[in-house]
Amino acid sequence: MKNLTLDDLYSLKMKVISKYFQVIKLQGQLNFKETTKKDIYPGQAACLWYIAKNPGINQKQLAEKITVAEPTTSLILKKMEKAGLIVRKPASEDHRTLKIFLNAKGEKILNDLKCVIPKIVNKAFEGLSKEELNSFYSILEKLHNNILNYLESEEDIS
Numbered sequence: 001m002k003n004l005t006l007d008d009l010y011s012l013k014m015k016v017i018s019k020y021f022q023v024i025k026l027q028g029q030l031n032f033k034e035t036t037k038k039d040i041y042p043g044q045a046a047c048l049w050y051i052a053k054n055p056g057i058n059q060k061q062l063a064e065k066i067t068v069a070e071p072t073t074s075l076i077l078k079k080m081e082k083a084g085l086i087v088r089k090p091a092s093e094d095h096r097t098l099k100i101f102l103n104a105k106g107e108k109i110l111n112d113l114k115c116v117i118p119k120i121v122n123k124a125f126e127g128l129s130k131e132e133l134n135s136f137y138s139i140l141e142k143l144h145n146n147i148l149n150y151l152e153s154e155e156d157i158s
Contacts, residue, residue, distance in 0.1 A: 027124060034120050038112045043068070043076050044085070045117075048102065048110045051086060056099040058091070085109060 031042040040048070043066070050065045051057055057065070063073040077100065080086045085106035088098040102110065125133065150157070 030120055030124065034116050035113065038109060038116060040085075040109055040113070043072075044080055045113050047073075047076055047080060048085065048106055048113065051100050051102050052107070052110055055101050056091075058097050058099060062100065080106070 028042070031045075035042050035045050046066045047062060050062055054061070054065070059073055059077060060070060062077075063070045066073065068076075077086065077088070081088065083105075084103065087101050087103050089101065091097040091099050128136070
């Protein structure tokens with residue numbers, strides 16, 4: 001496929017990019033709709049998941065896992081702590097570092113979400129065959145690598 005010119009702004013590539021962003025936005029809306037039924041927000045759900053998988057994780061590590069800036073993670077954790085979903089305890093090796101753990105309420109919410117998350121994913125991918133999912137994954141992987149390679153290079157986009 002040729003590179004885009006100004007005359008191609010509504011070409012297939014632009015249609016694909018536009019649809020891609022529409023899908024991401026709708027997926028976010030679906031996540032919000034379904035997780036808030038369980039009295040939790042999508043970012044908090046992701047945190048619960050990673051904290052459960054990595055008990056004692058610290059804020060910096062959690063931010064990396066959920067690919068969110070540390071200050072944003074801090075706000076999420078403050079709200080989760082206030083809601084009684086997590087506890088933070090000083091690390092024995094460095095009391096300036098806080099380790100994060102789920103408490104009973106956080107574990108209950110996470111168990112409730114274990115039923116919701118598969119429903120969200122299944123709804124989003126309804127009607128796609130395993131082969132289509134593999135192709136879609138392969139395409140996303142190529143896009144990921146193209147962008148990552150460019151960002152890591154000294155190449156100028158123009």
